[in-house]
Amino acid sequence: MSTQNLLVELQVEELPPKALRKLGDAFAHVLIATLKAQGLIADDSVVTPYATPRRLAAHITHVHDKAADKAVRQKLMPVSVGLDAQGQPTPALLKKLQALGVADSAEAVASLQHAPDGKAEALFYDSVAPGVDLAAGLQKALDEAIAKLPIPKVMQYQLHADCDLPGWSSVHFVRPAHGLVALYGDQVIPVGALGLRAGRQTQGHRFEARSEKFDIGHADAYATTLLEQGAVIASFDQRRADIERQLAAAATDVGGGVRPIEDEGLLDEVTALVERPNVLVCQFEEQFLSVPQECLILTMKANQKYFPLLDAQGRLTHRFLVVSNIRPDDPSAVIGGNERVVRPRLADAQFFYNQDRKKSLANRVEGLGKVVYHNKLGTQGERTERVRAIAAALVARWPQDKAGFAAEVDTAASLAKTDLLTDMVGEFPELQGIMGGYYARHDGLGESVAQAIEDHYKPRFAGDELPRNPVGLVVALADKLETLVGMFGIGNLPTGDKDPFALRRHALGVIRMLTEARLPLGMTDLLQASVLVFGQSITDPTVALTDFVLDRLSGTLRDSGYSAQEVAAVLALRPDRLADVAQRLEAVRAFAALPEASALAAANKRIGNILKKAGDAESVAEVHVSPVLLKEPAEQALYARMLAVLPQADELYAKGDYTASLRALSVLRPGVDAFFDGVMVNAEQPDLRLNRQGLLKQLHLAMNRVADLAQLAAG
Numbered sequence: 001m002s003t004q005n006l007l008v009e010l011q012v013e014e015l016p017p018k019a020l021r022k023l024g025d026a027f028a029h030v031l032i033a034t035l036k037a038q039g040l041i042a043d044d045s046v047v048t049p050y051a052t053p054r055r056l057a058a059h060i061t062h063v064h065d066k067a068a069d070k071a072v073r074q075k076l077m078p079v080s081v082g083l084d085a086q087g088q089p090t091p092a093l094l095k096k097l098q099a100l101g102v103a104d105s106a107e108a109v110a111s112l113q114h115a116p117d118g119k120a121e122a123l124f125y126d127s128v129a130p131g132v133d134l135a136a137g138l139q140k141a142l143d144e145a146i147a148k149l150p151i152p153k154v155m156q157y158q159l160h161a162d163c164d165l166p167g168w169s170s171v172h173f174v175r176p177a178h179g180l181v182a183l184y185g186d187q188v189i190p191v192g193a194l195g196l197r198a199g200r201q202t203q204g205h206r207f208e209a210r211s212e213k214f215d216i217g218h219a220d221a222y223a224t225t226l227l228e229q230g231a232v233i234a235s236f237d238q239r240r241a242d243i244e245r246q247l248a249a250a251a252t253d254v255g256g257g258v259r260p261i262e263d264e265g266l267l268d269e270v271t272a273l274v275e276r277p278n279v280l281v282c283q284f285e286e287q288f289l290s291v292p293q294e295c296l297i298l299t300m301k302a303n304q305k306y307f308p309l310l311d312a313q314g315r316l317t318h319r320f321l322v323v324s325n326i327r328p329d330d331p332s333a334v335i336g337g338n339e340r341v342v343r344p345r346l347a348d349a350q351f352f353y354n355q356d357r358k359k360s361l362a363n364r365v366e367g368l369g370k371v372v373y374h375n376k377l378g379t380q381g382e383r384t385e386r387v388r389a390i391a392a393a394l395v396a397r398w399p400q401d402k403a404g405f406a407a408e409v410d411t412a413a414s415l416a417k418t419d420l421l422t423d424m425v426g427e428f429p430e431l432q433g434i435m436g437g438y439y440a441r442h443d444g445l446g447e448s449v450a451q452a453i454e455d456h457y458k459p460r461f462a463g464d465e466l467p468r469n470p471v472g473l474v475v476a477l478a479d480k481l482e483t484l485v486g487m488f489g490i491g492n493l494p495t496g497d498k499d500p501f502a503l504r505r506h507a508l509g510v511i512r513m514l515t516e517a518r519l520p521l522g523m524t525d526l527l528q529a530s531v532l533v534f535g536q537s538i539t540d541p542t543v544a545l546t547d548f549v550l551d552r553l554s555g556t557l558r559d560s561g562y563s564a565q566e567v568a569a570v571l572a573l574r575p576d577r578l579a580d581v582a583q584r585l586e587a588v589r590a591f592a593a594l595p596e597a598s599a600l601a602a603a604n605k606r607i608g609n610i611l612k613k614a615g616d617a618e619s620v621a622e623v624h625v626s627p628v629l630l631k632e633p634a635e636q637a638l639y640a641r642m643l644a645v646l647p648q649a650d651e652l653y654a655k656g657d658y659t660a661s662l663r664a665l666s667v668l669r670p671g672v673d674a675f676f677d678g679v680m681v682n683a684e685q686p687d688l689r690l691n692r693q694g695l696l697k698q699l700h701l702a703m704n705r706v707a708d709l710a711q712l713a714a715g
Contacts, residue, residue, distance in 0.1 A: 002064070002065050003042060003062050003063065003064055003065075004063060004065070004184055004185035004219070005059065005060065005061050005062070005063065005184075005185065005219045005220055006059070006060045006063040006134075006138070006182075006183070006184050006189075006219055007057065007058075007059050007060075007181065007182070007183045007216065007219035007220075007222045008031060008057060008058050008060075008138070008142065008180075008181065008182050009050070009055055009056070009057035009179075009180070009181040009182075009202060009216075009222070010027070010055065010056045010057070010146075010177055010179075010180055010193070010194075011054060011055050011177065011178050011179030011180070011181075011202060011203055012054060012055065012056070012173075012174070012175045012176065012177045012178065013054065013175040013176050013178070014053050014054060014175065015051075015053055015054070015056075015174060015175055015272070016152055016153075016174070017053070017269045017272035017273050018152075018268075018269055018272070019150070019151075019152050019174075020051050020052075020053070020236065020271075020272035021051060021236055021268055021271075021272065022150055023051060023056060023149055023150065023151070023174070024049045024050065024051025024056050024057075024236055025049050025051075026145075026148065026149055026150055027049065027051075027056045027057075027058060027145050027146075027149060028047050028048070028049035028050075028057075028058035028060075029047065029049070030141070030144055030145040030148045030149075031047070031058050031060065031141050031142070031145045032045065032047040032058070032060050034137075034140060034141035034144045034145065035060070035063065035137060035138070035141045038067055038132050038137040038140065038141070039064070039067035039068055039070070039131060039132070040063055040064050040066075040067050040132070040134060040137045040138075041060070041062070041063060041064070042061075042062035042063070042064065044061075044062055045060055045061050045062040045063065046060070046061045046062075047059070047060045047061075048060075048235075049236070050222075050223070050234040050235055050236070051236045051272075052232055052233075052234060052236070052239075052275050053272060053273060053274070053275060054203070054275070055202075055234070057181075057222065057234065059219060059220075059222060059223075063134065063184065064134070065133065065134045065184065066131050066132070066133045066134065067131030067132050067133075067137065068131045069128050069129065069130050069131050070128070070129045070131065071126065071127075071128055071129075072126070072127050072128065072129045073113070073124050073125070073126050074100075074124065074125045074126075074127070075117065075122055075123075075124055076093065076096050076097075076112070076122070076123040076124065076125055077092065077093065077096065077122065077123055078117070078120050078121070078122050078123070079114060079120070079121045079122060079123055080120065080121075081093075082096075082112075082123045083123075089109045093109070093123070097109075097125075100125065102125065111126075112124065112125055113125075113126055134184060134189060135189055135190055135191060138182065138189055138191050139191045139192070142182075142191055142193050143193065146173070146193055146194070149174065151173075151174040152174075153174070154172050154173065154174065155172070155173060155174065155175060155176070156170050156171070156172050157170070157171055157173075157176045158170055158171075159171055159195040161195075169195070171194050171195055173194055177193075177194040177195075177196060178196075178203075179196065179199075179201065179202060179203065180192070180193055180194075180196040180197065180198045180199070181198060181199060181200055181201070181202055181216055182198035183200055183216060183218065183219040183222075184219065185218060185219055186217060186218045186219075188200055200215045200216050200217070201213050201214070201215055201216075202214065202215075202216055202226065202230070203230065204226060204229060204230020204231055204232050204275075205230055205231040205232050205275050205276060205325075207326055208231040208276065208326065208327065209229065209230040209231050209232070210229050210230070210231075211229070214229045214230065222234065223235065231275070231276050232275040232276060233275065233276055233277075236271060236272070239271050239274070239275075239276075239277060240267060240268070240271040242277055243267065243270060243271060243274075243277045243279065243323055244267065246277060246278070246279035246323075247260045247279055247307055247321055247323075248260070249279075250279045250280075250281050250321050251309060251321070253281070254281060254309065254319055256311065256312075256317075257311060257312040258309040258310065258311055258312075258317055258319065259309065259310055259312075260307040260308070260309055260310075260321055261297065261301070261307055261308050261309075261310055263301060263307075266301050266305065266307070269305060270305050270323045273305065273323075273325070274323055274324070274325040275325060276325065276327065277323050277324070277325070278323070278324040278325070278326065278327045278331075279321055279322070279323055279324075280321070280322045280324055280331050280334060280335050280338070281319060281320075281321060281322075281335070282306075282319065282320055282321070282322050282335050282338050282339050282342070283318050283319045283320070283339065284318055284320070284339060284342055284343060284346055285318065285343070285346075286318045287350075288318070288346040288347075288349075288350055289316060289317075289318060290350070291346070291349050291350045291353050292353065292434070292435070292438050293315065293316035294431055294434050294435075295349045295352075295353065295424060295428065295431060295435075296308070296316055296346060296349060297316060298428050298430060298431065299342075299345045299346065299348075299349055299428070300320055300342060300345070302428075302430075303345055304338070304341065304342055304345065305323070306320045306321065306322055306338070306342065307320060307321040307322075307323070308320045309321065320342070322334070322335070322338045348427070349424070349427075352422075352423040352424040352427060353424060355423055356422040356423055356424055356435070356439060357439065357442050360439075360443045361415045361418040361419070361436065361439050361440060361443055361445075361453075362415065362418075362443070364418040364419075364421045364422075365381070365384070365414060365415065365418055366381075367418075367421045368380040368381035368383075368384055368417055368418065368420075368421070369381030369382070371420065371421070374486070374490075374492075376490045376492075376537070377486050377490065377537070380417050380420065383417070383482065383486075384413070384414060384416070384417055386482050386486070386533045386534065387413050387416070387475070387478045387479050387482050388410060388413040388414055388478075389533040390478040390481055390482055390529065390530050390533055391409050391410065391413040391474050391475055391478035392406070392409070392410065393529040393530075393532075393533075394409075394474050394477060394478055394521075394526070394529075395409050395474060397521055397525070397529075398470070398474060399519070399520055400470050405470070405471070408446070408448050408449050408452070408471045409452075409471050409474045409475060411445060411449050412448075412449045412452035412453050412456070412471055412472070412475045413474075413475050413478060413479075415436065415440065415445075415449075415453055416433070416436065416452075416453050416456045416475055416479065418436065419431075419432055419433065419435045419436035419439060419453075420432060422435055422439070432457070433453065433454050433455070433456060433457045434454055436453040436454060437450045437451065437453050437454025437455075438450075438454075440453050440454075448469050448471045448472075449471065451467070451468050451469055451471070451472055452467065452469065452471040452472035452474075452475050452476075453475075454472075455467035455468055455469075455472040455475075455476060456472060456475040456476045456479050457476070457479075458472075458476055458509070459508075459509050459512055459513075460505070460509075461505070462508070466512065466513060466516060466517060467513075473513055473517055473519075476509070476513065477510065477513050477514075477526075478530075480506040480507075480509050480510050481510065481526060481527070481530040482530065482533075483501060483503070483506050484503060484506050484507060484510070484530075484545055484548075485527060485530040485531055485534065485538070485541060485545065486534065486538065487501050487503055488503075488541035488544055488545045488548070489531070489534060489537075489538025489539055489540070489541045490538055490539075491539075493544075493548075503548075504552060507548055507549050507552045508552050508556065510549065511549060511552060511553050511556060511578060514577075514578040514579055515578050515579055515581060515582065517579075518579045519579055520577060520579060521577070521579075522576040522577050523546060523549065523576050523577075523578060524542065524546065524576050525576075527541075527542045527545055527546065528540075528542055546574065550571055550574065553571065553578065553581070554567050554568075554571055557571075557581070557585065562585050562589075565592075565711055565712055566585055566588050566589055566592070566712075567585070568708075568711045569588050569707040569708050569709060569710075569711035569712055570584045570585050570588060570706075570707045570708075572707070572708035572711055573704065573707060573708055580656070580658075583656065583658050583659075584658050584706050584707055586658075586659060587658035587659040587661070587662050587706050587707070588662070588706065588707045588709075588712070590659045590662070590663070591659070591662040591663065591666070591709070591712075592712055594663065594666050596666040596667075596669040597666070597712065598712075598713075599669055599672075599673065600665070600666065600668070600669050600672065600703070600709065601709045601710060601711075601712040601713040602713045603669075603672045603673070603676065604700065604703050604704070604709040604710045604713070605710035605713040606676070607696045607699065607700045608700060608710050610681055610682075610693070610696060611693065611696060611697055611700060614693050624694055625639060625691060625694045625695050625698060626691055627639065629687055629688055629691040630691070630695075631688065632678055632679045633678070634671075634674040634675045634677070634678035634679050635675055635679050635692065635695060637671055637674065638668070638671040638672065638674070638675045638695070638699075639695060641667070641668055641671045642668065642671075642695075642698065642699060642702075645664055645665065645667060645668060646698075646702050648664050649661045649662075649664040649665050649702060650702070652664060653705055653706065658706045661705070661706060662706055665702065665703055668699070672699070679692065681693065681696065
C-alpha cells in the first residue's frame with residue numbers, strides 16, 4: 001500500500017451564495033468520512049475544504065491507494081442445524097456454503113469454526129475480504145458526497161454528451177456541473193459523477209485567469225495553481241479573511257475613524273460571491289443622510305451587498321465599501337457603476353420616508369382592521385385591541401405608578417403595529433417597529449412612546465437588548481403574551497423545527513423580560529389575564545403554555561451554566577414568579593455545597609415517598625402535630641428542633657433570602673437522621689402513624705419551599 005494526497009474538485013455554475021460555505025464543508029467531510037469507512041484513510045489524514053462561487057473541492061492527506069484486507073467472520077447457523085448426529089454436514093449447511101461460493105468439501109466443513117452464540121453453539125465461516133482500491137472507494141465516496149449535499153433547491157438539466165440519450169438524459173443537482181478533477185498525487189483517478197469523467201483540467205476566474213482552462217499538475221498544487229493561473233482564492237476562509245483585511249484597510253484610508261458595519265452574514269455572503277475580492281471605496285450624496293440610517297443601511301446591505309461606513313459615534317456616513325470580483329488598473333468605472341446603482345435605491349427610501357410622514361400613525365389605526373392577522377384570530381386591528389387590553393392589565397399590576405404611565409402605555413400599544421401600513425415597512429419588513437419609532441417622534445408623541453413602539457418586538461433574538469423603558473417593557477410583554485396565548489389557544493403549536501409564528505422566541509422574550517427586569521409578576525396571573533381578553537374565541541391554554549415556558553426556561557438556565565439537577569430542583573415546584581428563579585438556583589447551589597446537603601436531600605426524597613404512599617404528598621393543607629402523641633425520644637427531639645428552626649427559616653424565606661432559609665434548615669440533619677434510625681413511621685396505631693406522617697409533612701413542606709431538594713439526591 002502506498003500513501004499520497006488526494007484532490008477532488010467539482011466545477012459548477014454559480015452556486016447559491018448563502019449556502020456555499022455549508023455546501024463546501026459538507027462535500028469535504030462526507031468525502032473523508034466515506035473514505036475512512038472503507039479503510040482508505042490514515043489516522044492522521046487531514047481534509048481541507050475549498051469553496052468558491054464556481055467550485056466545490058477537497059484536499060485530503062495520507063490516502064491509501066488500496067485498503068488493507070480485512071478478516072471477516074460470518075455466522076452460518078447453529079451447530080445442531082448444520083451438522084447431524086455423526087458430525088456430517090446437513091443439506092442446509094451445504095446449501096449455505098454453496099451460496100457463499102465455498103466448496104462443500106470435507107476440508108471446507110472441517111475449517112468451519114465452532115463458537116458460543118448465546119445459549120447454543122454456532123458454526124462460523126472465516127474469510128478474508130480484499131481491501132477496496134482507491135478508484136472504487138473514491139467513486140463511492142464521491143457519489144455519497146454529492147447525494148448528501150445540503151442543497152437548498154435542486155435543479156434539473158440535460159446532458160448532451162457521454163450519456164444514453166444526449167439532450168434527453170437528465171441530471172439533478174444544485175447547479176449544472178461542467179468539470180471534475182480527481183488527482184491522487186499527480187495521477188488522475190478514473191471516477192465519474194453527474195455525467196462527467198474525471199481529469200486534471202480546471203477553470204479559473206471568468207475574466208482574469210491566464211487562460212480559460214488549465215491543468216492541475218499535482219494534488220498538492222491545487223490552491224497555488226488556481227491562484228497563479230486562475231486568479232482564484234480557492235479557500236472560503238482565506239477569501240473571507242482577505243475581505244476583512246481589505247475592508248479595514250479601506251476604512252483606514254478614508255480616515256476620520258470610520259469603520260465598516262459589522263455583519264457576519266453579509267461577510268459570508270459576499271465571500272461566496274467573489275473569487276478574488278477587491279474592496280473599493282464609493283460614496284453617495286449627503287442629502288440622503290436625512291433618511292433614517294437603518295433604511296439606508298438595509299437597502300445597501302440587502303439589495304447591493306455593500307458595507308456602509310459608520311463614524312466613531314456609529315452614525316452612517318455618505319461613503320460605503322464595495323467588494324468587487326475584478327481588479328482593473330483603473331477602478332473608476334467600477335466605482336462609478338456602483339454609485340449609479342445605489343442612488344435610485346436611496347432615492348426610493350427617501351421618497352417612502354417623505355410620503356409616510358404625510359400621514360400620522362393615529363390616522364393609520366383604522367387601516368389595521370383591514371389587514372388579516374390570522375383566520376381564527378381576526379385582523380391586526382382586533383389584535384391591537386387585545387394587546388391594549390393585556391397592556392392595561394399589566395399596568396394595573398406594574399411596580400411603577402408615575403403620572404401618565406397608563407396613558408403612554410395605551411398610546412404605544414394602540415400605535416405599535418401601524419407602521420406595518422407604511423410604504424417603508426412594505427418595502428423593508430425588517431424595519432417594522434424601527435420606522436414606527438421615527439414616525440412617532442415626527443408626530444410629537446414623546447420619546448417614551450417612540451422608544452416603546454420601536455422596542456416592542458424586543459428581544460428579537462438571543463442576546464438582543466430588552467426594551468429601553470417601562471412603557472416599552474409593558475407593550476413588548478403584552479404583545480408576546482397575546483401571540484403566545486392566541487396561538488396556543490387555537491392549537492397552533494410549534495412542532496419539530498417548524499415554528500412559523502416564532503412562539504419559542506416569544507416565550508424566551510417573556511422569560512428574559514420577567515427575569516432580567518426583575519418584574520414581580522406571576523406567570524399564571526399574566527396568562528389568565530391574557531386569556532380573558534380573547535373571550536370565547538380560544539380554549540384556555542394556561543397549563544400547556546406554562547409547561548412550554550418552563551421548558552424554554554430550563555434550556556436557558558442549563559445554557560447559563562446551571563446543572564441539570566439544580567434546574568430540575570427549582571423548576572419541579574413550577575415557580576410562578578420567574579424573577580425569583582435565579583435566587584432560588586443560587587440558594588440550591590449554596591445548599592448543595594453544605595456537608596449536610598446530601599443526607600438531607602436523601603431524607604427529603606424518603607419523606608416524599610412515605611407521604612406519597614400515604615396519599616398525602618401533594619396536599620398543602622394545614623398540618624397538625626400533637627406533642628402528646630410523640631412517644632419516641634427521637635421524634636420528640638426532632639419536633640423540638642423544628643419548633644426552633646422553622647419560624648426562622650420561614651421568616652428568611654418571606655424576605656426572599658432563600659440561601660439563608662435553606663442554610664437554617666441544614667441544622668436539622670442530626671435530628672432527621674436520628675428520627676429515621678429510631679422511629680417507625682408507619683406504626684400499627686393509627687393515631688401514632690398519622691401524627692408521625694404529619695410531622696414529616698410539616699418538615700417536607702418547609703424543606704421544599706425554595707426547591708424540590710429530593711432532585712439533589714443521588715440515585
